[in-house]
Structures are given as structure tokens and as C-alpha cells.
Amino acid sequence: MASNFFGQIFRITTFGESHGAGVGVVIDGCPAGLPVTQEEVNQALVLRRPGNSPYTSPRKEADLAEILSGVFEGKTTGAPIAIFIRNSDADSSQYASIKDLYRPGHANFTYLHKYGIFDDRGGGRASARETAARVAAGAIAKKFLAHYGIFCTAYIAELGGIEVAPQDFSQLETLQSKTYSSPIFCPDVEAAERMMQRIALVKEERDSLGAIVACLAKVPVGLGDPVYQKLEAQLASAMLSLPATKGFEIGSGFNASRMRGSEHNDLFDRDESGNVFTRTNFSGGTLGGISTGSSIFFRVAFKPTSSIKQPQETLNVTGERALLQFPTAARHDPCVAIRAVPIVEAMAALVLADAVLMQRCSNL
């Protein structure tokens, strides 16, 4: 079943495996006339790249994207934009010893049962490597959104139980620059320090950590379509399509379930120029699935990395008990959520780009 595409008007289709030729994306529906360069795509990929810091996987990925189509003399032509990122540092030999074992927290059990075949070299389509294609596409989506003054930024909001201090949401560009200057994408320097200590400790114990990524977006009123394309429904779908995600909440999120209506309702008010705003933003920036003009604010829960260096009891594909021990050389992130920050941002950008185009069709 065709299921590797996302979006209606601004649509991406991704392909590729972690240990095959590479990963790629076709962006179908990007409007013509947008200035786009290969360098911009590669800059976006650098952020997601493993091996950037001791807090992410030391696996080296050159991640050099090639734009194969859709851009002519520096501008999009309206034709599909295909981007391919060739795999360079995919050493699949290390997986040989464990290729017949079900890996806890991994997809090889379910893929094998679903398809009767599994690309046992890496994670196949379930690998986080697939997300490089999303980041490449997201770079184009962000360029498109920037044209309309729409901007989104994500960051580590909580890691291993450590929360960041409340951030100033009125200056998203500042928030982003603080975030991207942190080796773990955490805008709160003090909290980041403690998180890195926690990571170092856990790594030593050959274990891993979960985290929460927050994302904010500055958007105009009117994005999102009733009723099954509500903006939060699209965002939730986008986020839960990411590997290792376990939850999504917008605005007040799960806390809303413990609040009263009189607290939770965001009251409408206006400023001196007559601009309407809400005094609070528990809604997280949407009402009835349509953006209010307040900041979109949502959070995504990531489970701890499933690949850990401790021995784990499991079964092999013929059903016999076995012990899974990832090879010493295997390189894993101690906390996948860190690298997920630019990915969450990319998926948010893809949702918003699609919503901007959908919005053009709402009225005469």
C-alpha cells in the first residue's frame, strides 16, 4: 500500500534504506519561483547529522544531498524536486552477528511478520536514516514558508527528567539561535549542562534516555482545514510518523484534562491597534483545528533509544531464546530525541507549507 507519502498539495514521497544506496525524497507540489540551492539543503542536513557531538552517534554520514530535478537557474519550476542523499558510511557487516535476532524496541520483528522479508543490514525503512529525507524536504518547505513570514523552531524541552526553564516565545528567531548553538539543541544553558552530565552517565552504563521536544511556530490566522485536516491532526500525524515517538500534545496538552473550563478558555482581547489576540494560549494556537494567529505550540515525547549496549534476552527468528548483544563497534545515539529536533522542525514546516496552499482554496 502506497504509504510513503505525506501531504496533499505540497506532498513528499520518501524512499531509501539505511544500508542501501541512500535515501531520498520527491517533493511534488512546491510552487514555482522559489529560490532554492543545494547548499541550503545540505546546511539543513548538517544539523541532523550524527557525529556532531559526543552526545549523538559518532556514525559519520557525509549527507551530501544532490538535487536531481525541479530547480532551474536557482529557482523551483513547479516540477517535482527530487533530492538524493547517497549513503557513504553504512557499515552493515557489524550487523551480521545479530541479524537473526528480534531486537527489542525495534521494527525487525514486525517488518518480518508483515512482509516476510527484512533488510537485516540496518533498520531498513524503520531506520532513523529515513528522516534525512524529511529534513531535506523540510529545508525547501521552510524556504517557502519564509516567503510568507512563517517560521518554526524546535528544541529539547525535557531530557532524562530535566526540564528547561520557560522560554520567551515572542522572539522565535532568538530561541532558535540559542537552540542551535547548543550541542544538544537545548536553549537553556544551565539545564543543558545537567542534561549532558546525565547523558554521559547513562552512556557509561550502556543505557539510553528519553526526552521531550517542543516546537513553536509563528503563523497567520486561518491555517488548517476542518475536520480531518485540522492543523493539530496533521501535526500529530506528522510527529507520530517519526521513529521513537510516543506522544503528541498541543497547547495545554495532557494538563488540559486536569483543568477547568474557566481556567482553560483563552479570552479574546485586542491591543491598541485593534488587533485581536487571546490573553492566554492554552489552545496552543488553534481553535476548531484552524490557527488563531497565536503561536502554535506543541510537544513530542520520544522514548529512550532502543539500541543499547547491554545484553538483552530475546528470541531469534526461528523462535529460540537468545541473547542480543550489539557489537562494540555499533554506534548509537544515547538519546535519539536530540537529533530529532531538526526533524520535528522539518515535519512541522511540511505541515505548514501544505496548510498555506490548502488555505488558498478556501474562498472565492
Added chain:
Amino acid sequence: MASNFFGQIFRITTFGESHGAGVGVVIDGCPAGLPVTQEEVNQALVLRRPGNSPYTSPRKEADLAEILSGVFEGKTTGAPIAIFIRNSDADSSQYASIKDLYRPGHANFTYLHKYGIFDDRGGGRASARETAARVAAGAIAKKFLAHYGIFCTAYIAELGGIEVAPQDFSQLETLQSKTYSSPIFCPDVEAAERMMQRIALVKEERDSLGAIVACLAKVPVGLGDPVYQKLEAQLASAMLSLPATKGFEIGSGFNASRMRGSEHNDLFDRDESGNVFTRTNFSGGTLGGISTGSSIFFRVAFKPTSSIKQPQETLNVTGERALLQFPTAARHDPCVAIRAVPIVEAMAALVLADAVLMQRCSNL
């Protein structure tokens, strides 16, 4: 933009407003040969119906569904199944006094800005009334799933901060019958008692409460498609498309972000007959977006009902400050999540029915 449909192969399109002729649904893609009766659809609607208990809105909706097409001599024919539920108790006059005011927590502000027009009689498409169409469709989806031994059930897991005791997930039918014998769809009698007291109190204070709905499903291995149609992505999209939802989590959910990999990984094991299972189910029943065969388990956060009887500061559509006071006669649920229980169940059934059909296309 066409956005009122859900599903790929088993697809619904809903229509209708709270204060128009009625609401309805077209189910396109239901396989032929399924026994279906109008009575079954109506029985499902009774559960969602307001006015069932003092804990839900006293608004009376006859909710008599008529199957307009697609069923011949008691069986589906493969043709689209249209179901229409005519509105009978839609008194829109009560809204006259407040029709020009932005309602906090409601969609009239965003709809008006998006479309330049708003059906000010009720909530239009944003009304919870639309969900009756989902429940009707869900009844057909459940019939289809039952044919394959797939079953899902939802319940109130937390309300106004009161949590239910852990439930036995090995017997979902029992869990469902306990749930549906409760006036507030809560399987824990003792917790339900306290919840009802809390509701009574809050109602008196002209306020409302939020809650969390949990949902479980018994499914075979293999449902869900990589990568953008992961089962949890589809479920998240389905749930966040419901009015008043603020969050979705599967399995360990947001708690996963505070766990370690060594705790969180569900270890594979086998029983005496050689059946593979996982010792724990933090994953919530999916790995890589594909069902493992363990119970699907997810939770949905609902905000407190936005319509409250307290006066609220707001603006009118011309931007002047005003006080919103819902008319005394207006009937609202003190906690929308209660009636959402059968709706969550219906949406889960629609996702699963679609996944069952998608799964048929995975192999030669």
C-alpha cells in the same frame, strides 16, 4: 480544500451541521457481504447521545439514522454506504443573543476569519454533532473488524484529576461491558462515584472539567504501513481530529521520555506453544508503526468543555469588548470527554478497518 474525509481504502466522508438538516456520512470502500442493519447503527448512536444521564448534556437528539444506500437484503454490496441522521432538537434561537460574539475556546473566531462566513446557529462543522456521523460509520467498521476477531474499547481513564484503578486488559469484552454500564463510561465503580461527585460540584459552579480517554484494541500482527501511515500516526491523526482533544499518547507515552532504554525495551519471549509475545508492552502494541500482536493501548487528552455558564470577557465581531453569557436554556456537557468515549472507539475502529484492508496489499 477537500478535508472532510478520513481513510484510504475504507474511507469516510462526513457532512452536516449542528443546526442544519442533519449530519451524515458516506462510507466508501466497505467490502461486500458484510451483514449490517440500521438498528445496529442506531444502537451505536444511542451510546453517544446526549441526554442519557445527568452527567451529559440534557439536549435531546433523536439520532435516528437512516441508511440511504449500499446495503441490500441486509448485506453490504461494495457500494458506498450513506447514512443520514436528521436533526430534530436543534433550537438555534437561543444563540441569537450571542451570535456576534467570539466564544472563548470555540471555533467561530477562526471559521469566520478563514471563510468570511460562519453558520452562527450552532458550531457548524466544528460542533460535536459532527461526531455522530463518525459513530455511525464506526458501527460499520466494528462489524467488519469483528469478522476478523478485532475488537476495541475505550473508557474514561481520568476525569477532573481522578484516575481509574489499573484495569485487566486481558478481557476487553469484560472491560467494555463494565464501561458501558457506567453512566460516565468509567469501568471503575469507585472512581466513577467520585468523578460524578466532582462533576456535580463543578456543574453547580457553572464550570467544566477535562478528562483522559483510554482505548485498547486486540489486533493481529502486521497492521500499519511504513512510514507515514504508521498505525500510531493514523490513530493520532484520528484522535486529534476530534473536537476538544489536546493530546495523544501510545503505550508509555509521555512517561517514555523519563525512562531508560533498559527499562523501556519490551523483551521478546515465547509461551509454551511457541507464540511470540513481549514481556511488557511499553510500546503500546506497535513497533516501527506496525502492530506487534500485543494490545494496542493509547490515551487521548480532552480539554474541559469550552461552553460554560459563567460570564466571560470577549470581543464581538466588530472588535468591541463584550461579555459572553450563554443563555440559561443552553445545554452543554460538563465534561465533553464522557460522550467522547464511543467516538474515540469509533475512530479507532475506522483506523483499524482501513489498516486491515491495507495489510491485504503488502505481499504477493
Added chain:
Amino acid sequence: MASNFFGQIFRITTFGESHGAGVGVVIDGCPAGLPVTQEEVNQALVLRRPGNSPYTSPRKEADLAEILSGVFEGKTTGAPIAIFIRNSDADSSQYASIKDLYRPGHANFTYLHKYGIFDDRGGGRASARETAARVAAGAIAKKFLAHYGIFCTAYIAELGGIEVAPQDFSQLETLQSKTYSSPIFCPDVEAAERMMQRIALVKEERDSLGAIVACLAKVPVGLGDPVYQKLEAQLASAMLSLPATKGFEIGSGFNASRMRGSEHNDLFDRDESGNVFTRTNFSGGTLGGISTGSSIFFRVAFKPTSSIKQPQETLNVTGERALLQFPTAARHDPCVAIRAVPIVEAMAALVLADAVLMQRCSNL
């Protein structure tokens, strides 16, 4: 498999059977603010209605459409517009004697093999009755197109081998009024006279006739999307989705296969005001699947009505030889193409409405 929908942004989903409760359509994606009345929809249905003249079936269909949703105070709201046309004159008893026979040229053989079940009262979904829903939707699409000065009109171009004289395509409104004043939708009075004589003769011989419907549309430059949503691909799909159609051609059509490039190429020129046009229009108004601004011109071939009053050798559902004799009371069109004229027009309007909205997403 969901397959009863058409269009991407302006999307219709139809439902209903010839001998069930009725037929209907949900239009999802019609922009807000369009003035629409139930009367306009019913006026469009009158044109398609059988029983209008001795040259179409005497079956009486009240065809009273009810708009169930999506219109508030005379204007569309952006919500789905559901329209239902209840069946009134569906006498299925007449089919009792032949219900177990495969009908030559009909779909009961294929439906029965595909679905294992067939609504044997009428033609089920394969009945021409389904097209009433398309005409209702087409009426809304035409309203939308009129807002942009886009207009389309169809007519009988050939019937029983008799061709109409060349028509003046510069005044499409005039062409339409000539067409709709003819009992057989033929703008050429003299040819129409001969066609009606031919029909009368064939009817007497209990036989039927095929015909060709031509359709023209006045559109701006730029409609149609590369490469699988070329305007002619969408039109071809729309036309071949109609019952009894056997062919589609645009512009020069099959004649193009006998021409040379030097004849066929439409040379670009400009008028005194600098407007670009092509000296000829063999292309039929598109180049590369995108409208040139010249008239869209296409033709659709209809087979002779399959239901004829002559006895026909066939089999019954258990494989025994049998003689099919439609009951004397059965009412069939001697030439289905006549009533197809407003249907072709409706489908063309639906394609163009979708294309207008798609076009909004082409550029920054």
C-alpha cells in the same frame, strides 16, 4: 476500495442506487461564499431527467434534490455540501422475472463476480441513475466557474450516423441555448429532425442507437497540472467514468493520427491588442496538458443503449442458457447519449472547478 470519489481539491463523493432510497453526492472542497440555491440544483436536474420527451425514457423521476448541508443563508460556508435526491418512481417489481439472467451489455455479470452480491432490482451503482448526483454537483461547479467567466456546454454531435453541421464556437452561450431548446440536445435543427426520425424507427424495431456528444469550454490559460493531472487526462477519466462511454478524443482526436505535423501544429499569432492566440485549434485547447486559452473541445462516444426490447440469448447465474426478454413495461432510452449531454457538461464543470483551484497553488 474507496472509488466513488472524483477530484482532488473540489471533490465529489457519490452514493445511492437506482432502486434504493435515492442517490446523492457530497461536495467537499467548494470554496466559501458562493451563492447557491436548491432551485438551481433542481433546474439542472430537470435537463437530465428522463420522461422529458418521446426521445428519452418515459420513466418519471421527480428528482427533487434536497441540499442537506454546507449552505447557510444562501451561500456556501466552506463545509461539505451534501445533496440527496430521493427515488420516487423506482418500480423494481418489473425486474423480478429477469433478475437471475446476465444482461448483455450490462454490469450485473461483472458486479456479481466481483462482489458475490448484486442489487438485482435495477442497475445498482452501474445504473445511469447515479449520474443525477453528478449533475447536482455539476450545478454547483458551474456556479463556481461562472464566477471566473468559465463556461462549458455540450451537445449531440452525431447520432445514429447523422452528423450536425459545424457550429459557431465563438458564442458558446448561443450554442447552449440552441442545444437546450432541442428535445434531443442537438443544436442543428435540420439534423435533429432526421435524428428524431431515426430514433422513432429504431424504437419501433425495439432497438437502440449510439451517438457522440461534443463539449466545449471557454477557459483561461494555465489550467491543468503536469503530468498525470493533465487537463485532457482528467477529462478523459471523467468521461470514461460515465456509463455507456466507449471513447474520448480532444481536439483533432483520432484524426490526428492521419495528419502531418506541418498541418497539425497550431501556429501562434497575436491580434492587434497583442493577445496571443493560435490560428487553428487542433490541440483542442491544451498543450502539455495545460489550457492554452483557446476553446477546450472534446468528444465522447456512447454505445447504443444495452437494454433493448428484443429477446436476447444469454445465461442465468447458474450457467444455464436462457432468453432475456425485458418486460414490456420496462422503460429505456432509445439512445442514452441524449440524456448524457447535461451529464458530460456536469463532469466537465467538475474537472474545470478542480483545475481552477489547483491552479491557485502553482506559484508563490
Added chain:
Amino acid sequence: MASNFFGQIFRITTFGESHGAGVGVVIDGCPAGLPVTQEEVNQALVLRRPGNSPYTSPRKEADLAEILSGVFEGKTTGAPIAIFIRNSDADSSQYASIKDLYRPGHANFTYLHKYGIFDDRGGGRASARETAARVAAGAIAKKFLAHYGIFCTAYIAELGGIEVAPQDFSQLETLQSKTYSSPIFCPDVEAAERMMQRIALVKEERDSLGAIVACLAKVPVGLGDPVYQKLEAQLASAMLSLPATKGFEIGSGFNASRMRGSEHNDLFDRDESGNVFTRTNFSGGTLGGISTGSSIFFRVAFKPTSSIKQPQETLNVTGERALLQFPTAARHDPCVAIRAVPIVEAMAALVLADAVLMQRCSNL
């Protein structure tokens, strides 16, 4: 607007331009377990390749396809299959002299007006080069179909007014081998001889010819979905999405419009083993849009190649009159329909592969 994809379950998305890096396709939804090799794809491409004979363009395209994903150890894994064909012989310098002229019969006028930008090196997305991606995808689709005994073959049925003699449709494999042994894909040796003479003559006159391609398929009963996914609607859409096509007809096609019902109805009969068949096949293998089990038979009209070496009056992009003279070195097919034969076959295979998967979802 996303418009470069085709198919619902077995879905292709194509990308690339004639004078960019190359063209490619992502096949999303191909079932797992299908043996596929890069060689098979390349063999299919050889057939479509220009430069094969004096009757097609001498432009050399290496057309070496690389499978980038979705195949592991010689079998499909259920993951998307990306195929890329790098451009090697794309000399765009020759277009420099004419890059600012509207080319009659070409898409540069419409693309420029739609997008405000045009890849003026070659035909961009409108180039026949895009069809290489379709042929690559079609090779995979054919492999899939072969698994179910489904087979399709196309051939030149008429060229420059010369028709082939009636072919024996009972042995499609034989028909295909006769076709593919002809330099112009014409199974009738004698007719082919005359066609080649005609081509030689026309080439000398710096002109081009149109033609008709016929296609046949051997399929089981039940493929095709009512009502907008009728098999003929999907085929028509597929064919009219090909460059240079002007018409599509199935079975009796346009001739049906001149027949009577008593002639046209295909009477049901059975053979000695009780197999049901129709005595004639005017329907072309479908009834109600669903395959009957008789051969699918359809024809596609191609216009003469638009690029001719004669000078043509035209305008430049600023609206001034100009003379278009393709450079002497430019290489064009004298009749595009010849190379279209394997492309028509590929598109038919894609439609049928999708229909086979859709059909799995029709019943319980």
C-alpha cells in the same frame, strides 16, 4: 499542486527533466517478495530508447537505470522502489537559438504562462523523456502482473493512415514477439514495410506523422472499481497523460456511436467446461467498468510529432513575430507513436497492477 503521481495502492511518482540530471520514479506500494533486477528494468528501457532504428530519433540515451531502494537480495521488500536514470546525452546548447520562441504543438507557451518560468533547455516535464520513468516502473508492474498470469502488449495499429491487418488476439505472447521484432513495433510485416516507406518520405519532407497504438491485456474477471475508478476511466487517464495523445477508445470505441444495441451487445455463452464468455467483445473487456475476463482492448491516438524541421511562423516570448527553425542537429522522432508502444504497455501495466491490489479489498 502534487500531480506527478499515478495510482492509488500501487503508486508511482515521477520526477526529472530532459536536460537536467536525469529522470526517475518512486514506486510506492509494490508488494514484498517480488523478484526484481536492475537488468530487467534496463531491458524494458532499451525498447523505449531512441536511436534504435532509423525510424526513431537518433538521440542516444544510455538509459542506464539504477535501483536506489526497495530491493534487497533480489526481491522487493515492500519499501518504495526508487529508480533513477541519469541523463547522459542531453545537449541543450542546440536549443539556445530558439529558447525564446513559442514552439507550435509544444508546451513551452503554457508552462511559461502557468509557472512564469520554463526550463528552456528541453521540454522540461513535458518532454517525452519523462516517459522513461514510466517504462521503468512498468517493468516492475509487469513482473507483478506476470505472477498472476496477467499480460499486456501494445503495437502500432495504424500509422500515417496505413492500417495493420486484423491480428490474432488469442495468443498475446506471439503478438508481442511479432511486435518487438519490428523496428517500428508493427506486428504486420507487410504493413510495416509500407509504413516505413511513408516515414522515409515524410522525413525527407521534414515533416512528421501521427499514428494509433493498440493495446491488449489478458486479465481475470473483476478488475476495476465503480464508479470513478472504472478500468476504462483509469486507462483513459493513463493514456491521455502521455505526451502527444489525442484520443482513447475501448472496444468498439467511436464506432459504437454508429451501431445498434442489437449488434453491439455481447451475448453471454458458455463453453463445454461451463466457462462463461461473450460471443463478441465490442465492450473491449469491461462491463460497468469491471473486467469481464475477455481481452481488454483499447486504442490510443497520437498526433504527429510537433518538432519538425520546416520553418514555422510563431511569436517570441515578448510577443513579436518570429520564425522557428529547429537546428539541423536537433534529433526528433518522425513519428512519436512508435516509441510510445512500450510506454502505452507500461501505463497499462501500472493501471492493472493497481487494479489487482484494489480488487483484494472488495470482499470480506
